[in-house]
Amino acid sequence: MFIDSSNTLYVTDRYGHRVQKYLRGNANGTTVAGQANSVPGSNLAQLNECTGIYVDELENVYVSDMKNARVMLWPKNALSGSICFGQTGI
Numbered sequence: 001m002f003i004d005s006s007n008t009l010y011v012t013d014r015y016g017h018r019v020q021k022y023l024r025g026n027a028n029g030t031t032v033a034g035q036a037n038s039v040p041g042s043n044l045a046q047l048n049e050c051t052g053i054y055v056d057e058l059e060n061v062y063v064s065d066m067k068n069a070r071v072m073l074w075p076k077n078a079l080s081g082s083i084c085f086g087q088t089g090i
Contacts, residue, residue, distance in 0.1 A: 002053045012050045033061045033074040045080035
């Protein structure tokens with residue numbers, strides 16, 4: 001989990017293969033990384049068992065994509081990410 005300066009909560013949904021964003025006071029989250037339908041994979045629009053997370057001041061999401069052995073950067077409002085560290089193809 002990660003909470004930013006505006007109390008927005010970001011949660012890695014490990015077995016849902018995505019990152020969910022919850023605005024303060026809202027019980028419904030939105031998918032900000034990975035696939036909303038929880039389908040795992042290894043292309044740049046997918047995650048596979050994401051674990052750790054960091055969100056910078058521009059709301060870019062850095063997420064540990066465990067099964068793909070990489071760290072991904074998902075820019076704010078992006079439909080896919082880029083590989084920061086790790087494997088480029090599995």
